[in-house]
Amino acid sequence: MSFLDLTATILNLLKKQSFQKERGNNHVHIWEHELENVLDLKNLTLHTQALPQCFLASKNAKREDLALGATKTFRRLDETETLDKYLEQENVQLFGGRRFDPMKNIGNEWRTLGDIYLFLPRIHFITSGNKTRIRINFIENDLLDNGELKPEVLFEIHDTISFTEQSQLNPYFSFDHQLPGESEWGRKINGCLNIFSNGKIGKIVLSRKQIFTAKSNTDLKIQLEKTKVEGNYIFYFKYSEEDAFLSVSPEKLFSIRNGRIEVDALAGSSPRGKSKSDDDRLGDDLLKNQKELNEHRFVTDSIMDSLTELGLKPEFIVAETLLKLPYIQHIHSLISCPLGRHTKILDLMEKLHPTPAVGGSPRELAMENIRAFEPFDRGLYAAPMGIIGKNYSEIIVGIRSALINGKNLHIYGGAGIVPGSTAEREWNETQNKMKAIAGLFS
Structure with a gap:
């Protein structure tokens, strides 16, 4: 047609x-x-x-x-x-x-x-x-x-509904700067580690971003065309002539089908291997790594507590398995339960966001430290987005994402900082996560 x-x-x-x-x-x-x-x-x-x-x-x-x-x-x-x-x-x-x-x-x-x-x-x-x-x-x-x-x-x-056979131009982006820089990142990680010593907070998720500039405005549609599902949600949102947001995210905040809610827990990660044996070894090591398992359990415990506080009875459908994506693999759990008769969808969003996977734990203390440490506004990065409705909801977490604002391109990545984290490892982890979206611009 x-x-x-x-x-x-x-x-x-x-x-x-x-x-x-x-x-x-x-x-x-x-x-x-x-x-x-x-x-x-x-x-x-x-x-x-x-x-x-x-x-x-x-x-x-x-x-x-x-x-x-x-x-x-x-x-x-x-x-x-x-x-x-x-x-x-x-x-x-x-x-x-x-x-x-x-x-x-x-x-x-x-x-x-x-x-x-x-x-x-x-x-x-x-x-x-x-x-x-x-x-x-x-x-x-x-x-x-x-x-x-x-x-x-x-x-x-x-x-x-008037569609046109327009051709998509692929502008060249030149690197401008990143926030924070690597040395500043190290200072912020050390700041988090010092805070952990008081025992009041267990995890802070810090993010960074890279900024690129094009010679003309664009809208990320060339990049949207290149996306493949491969275990990810694809979310594209153009909300003005000069602004568009693209997320290729493996993580949903929650979905609703037939009166049931499902919630993803995605935390703890490792690179993919260069060969199958190398990849399997990295995956096995990830599932045995106590630091990564602790990070994952911060998330699952928080989700279970949040749903219980809303009067629901959550249970694990999938517990601590590997989710393998093109550039990275994660520890993954899936939690589900029937919705209550009077459960409001906006209450679910408010209660579940942000999970410790993108915020930290406990939530309020983690958010206070994110505000203090991060030198930029995340906006839609790691935010809840998608479709919301009584009979059908699909709300994802906007990670692995990019924003076009006029001629400026912002690419985001984050890492969970816990006791034992090192600045170099978390820098490399965020770099690896940003590859998922940066690869669409090559």
């Missing part, structure tokens, strides 16, 4: 629709239709100019979602009451993310994003199995008194 045929098909179907007007401006009308052709949604993302736009591919490659345009946006952390009213409705799904730490002074590169950017998409494509469905979301203000769509809404939809 050509882009023109796709646009025409959707508009012709929509013009025949009318909706029953409801009371209340928060009610969402959802029109859904299964398309005759299966669409490659990553490819579709490469050819849209709609704003905002958000693409998510699941790590098992079984589902892709593409959200285009906004029926409703949420840009403030104090809008939780209104957000809850939307999320209580069947099949309403919001896309986007929130900043890692709203208490940290916002960096200039994140000002367009703000503390939170969640949106109810105007257009939502879902490819799963051998089917592609389209959902279009409307609110009361989009409808005439007779329930038909206002003409301006149809024009907006036309613009949102």
